[in-house]
Amino acid sequence: MAHEEFKIIGVVGAGQMGSGIAQVAAMKGFQVHVLDVAQGSLDKGLAAVEKSLSRLVKKEKLSEAEKMKALQNLKWGTEAQSLFADADVVIEAATENLNLKLEIFKNLDQVCPEKTILCSNTSSISITKLASATSRPEKFCGMHFMNPVPIMKLVEGISGLQTSKETFERLKSFAENLGKVFVEAQDQPGFVVNRILMPMINEAVFALYEGLASAEDIDKAMILGTNQPMGPLALADFIGLDTCLSIMEVLHEGFADSKYRPCPLLKKYVEAGWLGRKVKKGFYSYE
Numbered sequence: 001m002a003h004e005e006f007k008i009i010g011v012v013g014a015g016q017m018g019s020g021i022a023q024v025a026a027m028k029g030f031q032v033h034v035l036d037v038a039q040g041s042l043d044k045g046l047a048a049v050e051k052s053l054s055r056l057v058k059k060e061k062l063s064e065a066e067k068m069k070a071l072q073n074l075k076w077g078t079e080a081q082s083l084f085a086d087a088d089v090v091i092e093a094a095t096e097n098l099n100l101k102l103e104i105f106k107n108l109d110q111v112c113p114e115k116t117i118l119c120s121n122t123s124s125i126s127i128t129k130l131a132s133a134t135s136r137p138e139k140f141c142g143m144h145f146m147n148p149v150p151i152m153k154l155v156e157g158i159s160g161l162q163t164s165k166e167t168f169e170r171l172k173s174f175a176e177n178l179g180k181v182f183v184e185a186q187d188q189p190g191f192v193v194n195r196i197l198m199p200m201i202n203e204a205v206f207a208l209y210e211g212l213a214s215a216e217d218i219d220k221a222m223i224l225g226t227n228q229p230m231g232p233l234a235l236a237d238f239i240g241l242d243t244c245l246s247i248m249e250v251l252h253e254g255f256a257d258s259k260y261r262p263c264p265l266l267k268k269y270v271e272a273g274w275l276g277r278k279v280k281k282g283f284y285s286y287e
């Protein structure tokens, strides 16, 4: 059943996170309009959604008819103006880059009607700062989904300095309608999950850098020793090493504390373009 208040959900960015958010909302009966700059990115997004839905059908968690309905609820395009003209909420899930996001929100503020709530799926950037690019900071909130979005239950909800209580409560209820659990986090670098997860991943990279153990053994030790579903280095590849590095940089700069310094090996891998699973090479090879 779709949320009684929201009908049209906009998503900016058809990458891993954007397509996952779009999929979950479409599965719950919302009309979802997805924007990206290039048709190629939209095609990739649609292919990822189809693959994930087929996986859920195969596991008998979804019927073929429900899969088709979800696909019909999705509209993909490159024109913000037409896609978001009647959107109730727009969730931005573009690359983790402050200037890019500020530019996107400046534009969204202009093309979206007054009623539209603007959200960012940023994993670490200040919500207060992003809201400042708009003329509606009271209708602006952080909504941080976890990857893979269809599987992970958590959404972090982050109020900026000017987010209204009403906006936050409406998004909390929307997240619950998506079948997610909304945990409130303060608007500090990394919020809750990345404040704790990224230093662990960074420490695993230091362990590898210093020759403490092999990548396989570091991951094996953490899986078997702490019951995590995947080891920290495999998880870094899954998230994307560029994303991990940019979150560490936000923590390092935001807290001005050397305990958050990114490991030189993480920087080197990103410089080499070894960004993890998405390019089939990170701490592991995925050929």
Ligand code: CAA
Binding pocket: 052, 053, 055, 056, 059, 123, 145, 146, 147, 148, 149, 150, 151, 152, 193, 194, 197, 229, 230, 235, 239, 243
């Ligand atoms: N779509 C649909 N179903 C999916 C899926 C997807 N994208 N990915 C996995 N699944 C399903 C599988 O079909 C499978 O279903 P069953 O349980 O019914 O068999 C189930 O999820 C488990 O998948 P697999 O058997 O293929 O593999 P797995 O058991 O190794 O699980 C995983 C994969 C769910 C990714 C698991 O390894 C995991 O939970 N890893 C940790 C993920 C994590 O920590 N995410 C948070 C990252 S941090 C973040 O996102 C925030 C940030 O800002 C960086």
